[in-house]
Amino acid sequence: MRLNESIVVSAPPKLVWEQIAEPSNYLHFMSGITRWEVEGERRQGIGARYRMLIRVGSAEVGGLIEVVEWAPERDLAWTSVLGVDQRGRWRLRELPDGRTRVELRYSYGVAGAGLFGWIAERVAAPSLGANLRRSLQRLKRLVEHERLRAEASRRRAERARSAA
Amino acid sequence: MADMADSADVADQAVNGNHTGRSNGHGDWRTRLRPLEGLAAAGGPVSRIGGGLLSAAQDLGASAAGAAAHRVRRRLRADLDDRDPDWLRERLPLLWLLATIWFRGEVRNLGNVPEKGPVLLVGNHSGGNITPDTFIFTLAFSSYFGIERRFHQLAHNLVVTLPLSGALVRRGGTVAASHGNAEKALEAGAALLVYPGGDWEVHRPSWESARVDLAGRKGFIRLALEQGVPIVPVVSIGGQETALFLSRGNWLARALGLDRLLRLKVLPISLALPWGLNVGDFLGHVPLPAKITTEVLPAIDLGEEFGPDPDVDEVYGHLTRTMQETLDALAAERRFPLLG
Numbered sequence: 426m427r428l429n430e431s432i433v434v435s436a437p438p439k440l441v442w443e444q445i446a447e448p449s450n451y452l453h454f455m456s457g458i459t460r461w462e463v464e465g466e467r468r469q470g471i472g473a474r475y476r477m478l479i480r481v482g483s484a485e486v487g488g489l490i491e492v493v494e495w496a497p498e499r500d501l502a503w504t505s506v507l508g509v510d511q512r513g514r515w516r517l518r519e520l521p522d523g524r525t526r527v528e529l530r531y532s533y534g535v536a537g538a539g540l541f542g543w544i545a546e547r548v549a550a551p552s553l554g555a556n557l558r559r560s561l562q563r564l565k566r567l568v569e570h571e572r573l574r575a576e577a578s579r580r581r582a583e584r585a586r587s588a589a
Numbered sequence: 590m591a592d593m594a595d596s597a598d599v600a601d602q603a604v605n606g607n608h609t610g611r612s613n614g615h616g617d618w619r620t621r622l623r624p625l626e627g628l629a630a631a632g633g634p635v636s637r638i639g640g641g642l643l644s645a646a647q648d649l650g651a652s653a654a655g656a657a658a659h660r661v662r663r664r665l666r667a668d669l670d671d672r673d674p675d676w677l678r679e680r681l682p683l684l685w686l687l688a689t690i691w692f693r694g695e696v697r698n699l700g701n702v703p704e705k706g707p708v709l710l711v712g713n714h715s716g717g718n719i720t721p722d723t724f725i726f727t728l729a730f731s732s733y734f735g736i737e738r739r740f741h742q743l744a745h746n747l748v749v750t751l752p753l754s755g756a757l758v759r760r761g762g763t764v765a766a767s768h769g770n771a772e773k774a775l776e777a778g779a780a781l782l783v784y785p786g787g788d789w790e791v792h793r794p795s796w797e798s799a800r801v802d803l804a805g806r807k808g809f810i811r812l813a814l815e816q817g818v819p820i821v822p823v824v825s826i827g828g829q830e831t832a833l834f835l836s837r838g839n840w841l842a843r844a845l846g847l848d849r850l851l852r853l854k855v856l857p858i859s860l861a862l863p864w865g866l867n868v869g870d871f872l873g874h875v876p877l878p879a880k881i882t883t884e885v886l887p888a889i890d891l892g893e894e895f896g897p898d899p900d901v902d903e904v905y906g907h908l909t910r911t912m913q914e915t916l917d918a919l920a921a922e923r924r925f926p927l928l929g
Contacts, residue, residue: 482689483725484732485699507735509681537675538682545682548690 426546427532428554432561436572438498438517438525444568445501445515448475454567456559457552459485471495474506479556481549487511510534527564529557669777672762674736680761681736684728688881692721692827693929696729696883703888707775707818710885711809713801713912714784714791715828717859718748718870721881722825726782727761729883739779743771745788746852768808775816782823785809791828792837792857792870798829799920801913803905810891810904819888822912826883826919830926831876832861838868880929882922884915 434441444450446469451461460478467473471492478487488508494500502514516528531553535542688694702708715722723742730740743766749755750765764770766787774781784790785806793802801824813820838856847853861867861874889908891899923929 478733482685483692483694483696484685484688484729486685486732488735507737508732535678535682537679539679541683541686542679545686548686 426534426550427530428550428557429528429530430554430557430561431526431528432565433520434525434527434565434568436525436568437523438519440568440572440575441517441525441527441564442498442501444564444571445517446497448473450567451475451477454560454563455479455556456563457481457556458560460487464489469495475503479553481553510536527561529561531557669739669741669764669774669779671759671764672739672741673760676760677731677762678736681728681731684724685732688721688725688728691876691878692725693878693880694721694725694729694883695881696726696885698885699729699733701885701887702730702734702780702821703819707778707816708780708821708888709775709809709813709816709818710780710782710821710823711908711912712782712784712823713803713825713916714786715793715798715825716831716876717792717828717834717857717861717874719831719873719876720791720828721831721876721879722828722883723782723784725881726823726825726883730780730782734780739774739777740782741774741779742782743767743784768812771809771812772816775812775818783809788853788855789837789839792834792855792859793829794836795829795832795834799826799916801909801916803909805905807901807905810899810901810908813891814899814901817892819890820908821888822886822908822915824884824886824912824915824919825881826916826923827879827881827929830879832859832867832874834859841868877927879927880923882919882929884919886911886915 444454448461448463448468451458455461457479458477459480460476462476464474464476469492471494473492475490476488477490478485486509488511489506490503490508490511490513491506492501492503494502494514499517500514502512504513505511511531511533513532514528514530516530518526518528520526533549533553534546538545702710712722712726714720727740727742730738734740739762741762741764744758744763746765749759749763764774766783771781771783785803785808786801787804787806789804790802793800810820834857836858838858839854841858842848842853842856845856847856856868857870859867859870859874861870862877863875864872867874889904891904895904895907
């Protein structure tokens with residue numbers, strides 16, 4: 426089953442990328458996530474592994490995932506190593522007005538689970554989809570807030586320079 | 590479902606008991622056929638054929654009884670390889686559907702289970718012979734830590750030896766309750782779930798739903814001390830609302846001699862779907878959709894908390910008190926039966 430949610434963030438891709446590339450941010454903005462820990466030496470980039478869990482219904486599901494695609498400010502994709510089968514992708518694209526379209530794709534399932542697997546995927550879809558939407562909204566707030574703070578800080582610095 | 594017994598190797602005793610029972614049955618079978626032997630010896634080709642058939646039937650009976658006894662013995666001695674992680678993984682969606690839709694199951698604080706190494710999970714037991722708390726916890730544990738982490742549960746001999754369901758629970762990691770099997774699982778580095786209260790607690794009346802009753806069984810504490818593994822208490826509520834449990838029927842089990850014959854100390858009486866009045870619960874029942882809530886408590890390192898030579902009674906008192914306090918809190922949260 427594949428879910429796809431998107432949002433437009435009033436900030437350049439660079440600022441969005443800074444948030445999604447840092448694994449310690451995921452617990453702050455990803456809704457339903459109960460665990461997102463770096464596993465191993467590598468924190469970022471291709472081959473970085475994370476242990477993640479997301480609450481879905483009666484269980485926290487997830488497992489070990491690995492980053493398989495890493496194109497800064499454009500694409501970040503991961504796939505499952507252990508646990509439920511999953512693939513995820515952040516897709517950032519700059520809009521002509523300088524804003525960023527952020528797309529979060531997530532596909533999941535359990536290979537070989539047959540009919541009950543098919544049903545379970547569909548039963549889980551509404552709550553998972555809602556979590557993805559909330560995650561994108563939180564990411565948008567976080568990035569836009571960061572942008573405002575950065576701009577305010579820059580203005581303060583300019584005022585201080587001109588006063589001097 | 591599960592039952593951690595006190596004696597060193599109860600499974601072996603049970604096996605011997607079953608074996609003896611079957612041998613006696615076999616003896617009775619031969620005794621009953623003895624008049625036919627006389628008839629066969631009376632002479633004539635027909636009677637000789639009859640004698641041949643009789644002897645073949647006896648051999649067949651003896652070999653069938655022997656094979657059955659062998660199968661039971663094999664199932665009672667834990668083969669940890671019976672657990673099939675791939676099979677279990679493919680069943681997780683079904684378990685998830687049942688746990689989520691039917692029982693609205695909730696397992697809290699699984700992070701209290703140590704990340705690695707053997708651990709003894711000690712639970713209170715509810716729900717009669719269909720125990721939703723066990724499979725909801727199995728689902729939660731397997732999802733949280735991954736099916737790669739070895740996880741076994743101890744169960745009553747009957748559960749693992751039944752022809753169809755026995756095979757299924759063994760593939761899910763369940764082994765017969767005995768000290769030997771528990772040692773084997775912990776030595777293999779597994780997380781092991783035991784229900785010391787066993788059949789005594791699981792069939793308690795519904796109005797005792799919020800009572801922890803481990804029946805004074807302390808073998809699991811000695812096991813944890815011997816193996817040097819931490820104990821993690823697991824407290825659940827809701828299972829006793831899946832039917833109206835009326836009585837353990839321990840008096841009935843005693844009167845029928847089931848305690849000696851099958852290790853059954855109870856013959857529960859309940860009102861359950863689809864049977865109505867349900868005596869024994871041998872065929873299980875359709876559980877009512879009661880909300881099941883489970884809380885995992887912080888791990889107890891016996892050496893650290895009770896000194897180098899812990900007193901078993903003190904540990905038992907501490908553990909049951911802690912579990913009871915948690916169960917009281919879970920009961921206080923519950924506003925309505927079934928709905929939770």
